[in-house]
Amino acid sequence: MQRPSYTNPPPAHSPPLHHPVPQHVSTVPQLRSPPPPAPQSQPQQSYGYNGQQQQQQGGGPSNYMQPNAFGGFMNDPTAQMGFQVGKTAVMAGQEYMEQNFNRYVNFSALKHYFNVSNSYVINKLYIVLFPWRHKPWSRQQRLSHSVGGVSGQQGANTQDAFYLPPREDTNSPDMYIPVMGFVTYILLSTLLAGLGGKFNPELLGTAATWAFLVVIFEIAIIRLAIYFLSINNESQLLDLVAYSGYKFVGINVTLVLSEVWNRGGGTGGWFGYTVFIYTYLANALFLLRSLRYVLLPDSSPNTVSGVSYTSHKSQKQSRTYFLATYSYVAQLFFMWVLTRNI
Amino acid sequence: MAFLFPSLGLGNIFYVGLLLINGIAIISEDRFLARIGWGSTSAAEPGFGGQVDTSSAKAKIVNLMNSVRTLARLPLIVVNFLVIFYLMILG
DSSP states (O other), X not given: OOOOOTTOOGGGGSHHHHSOHHHHHTTHHHHHSSSOOOTTOHHHHXXXXXXXXXXXXXXXXXXXXXXXXXXXXXXXXXXHHHHHHHHHHHHHHHHHHHHXXXXXXXXXXXXXXXXXXXXXXXXXXXXXXXXXXXXXXXXXXXXXXXXXXXXOSSOSOOSOEEEOOTTTOTTSXXXXXXXXXXXXXXXXXXXXXXXXTOOOTHHHHHHHHHHHHHHHHHHHHHHHHHHHTTOOOOOOHXXXXXXXXXXXXXXXXXXXXXXXXXXXXXXXXXXXXXXXXXXXXXXXXXXXXXXXXXXXXXXXXXSSOOOOOOOOXXXXXXXXXXXXXXXXXXXXXXXXXXXXXX | OTTTXXXXXXXXXXXXXXXXXXXXXXXXXXXXXXXXXOOHHHHHSOSSSOOOOOSSHHHHHHHHHHHHHHHHHHHHHHHHHHHHHHHHHHO
């Protein structure tokens, strides 16, 4: 029996209200009594559903076996009707929310950032922690004029160059590692606070708020700098979020190693400081090499940018200075802020 | 920092931002910025027949401050009023 499609607008389901549902339901219990009253039995639900569809055409996509799980009160025809209406309303609400939410959060772009593989994650972690061993840092592009694209590195100027997803290009920033690092940082810092005997549930919120604020502050700095220094770059916001989230890897490593060494005494001591300085330098070098392609656009002349820039030497110099300052000074401050533990 | 300065909360950061923006909105142009050389005419007008310099960092900062002044005055009045009201009620 064919189910009606789920994308019908709600008014299309109002006919079932006028459909003589109540009269037919009285004969339904005879069909439903053979299956045992197990609430989560899926095969019997489909069996019962097929048995009922012959009596109630166009009954909507609702699952009539739910009444079986609920016991006696759902056999009441009015309650079934109400349940049907409720189900329709919930589905309509979900559609509405999806349509409106898609305007604010670009889900397809997010999916590109989570398109990672295991080998990518391992390689990327390796790069973040040991950045001097990595050779080519430029992101690969795939140029496509039409549907069937021509893959390759920076070729001729076309209109539709998009970057390869993280699965295929180790240099491409992803959101999986930053998100994981963020959550791990929150849990780890709260765990370490608990090991030191100073846990209270508020710490989770405080750590989350601080980490979030650091990320937002960093992105604000970069956006302001892009505006002030006239950097014509179409890099996405999520790219910057991803780049600023990679420091959580170094921070987590610092926290774990220094706590293990100091036996729960905090992140001080010479070992803690050494690990912190090392991860800070590694993160700074990683950012320096990655953000070079974001903030200094004239170093890669083949990218798609039709705007002619009139940049003097002073501008290039100020951009370079900003990049160096951001990678080193700002990161030092932020990483220090986030590793100041008990 | 979350554990060393527990009193620095989210609301305080909001107040800091609000005060900074208030400062940008209040700063007097002809008495202060023109003296420094950040006035709206001196940064936009060229020197001796050159092009209008709108792309340098200084011109952009000046431009940003001017636009903050023009655009943010009215919302700032509202937000300031709300914050003062809130702080007065809650002590």
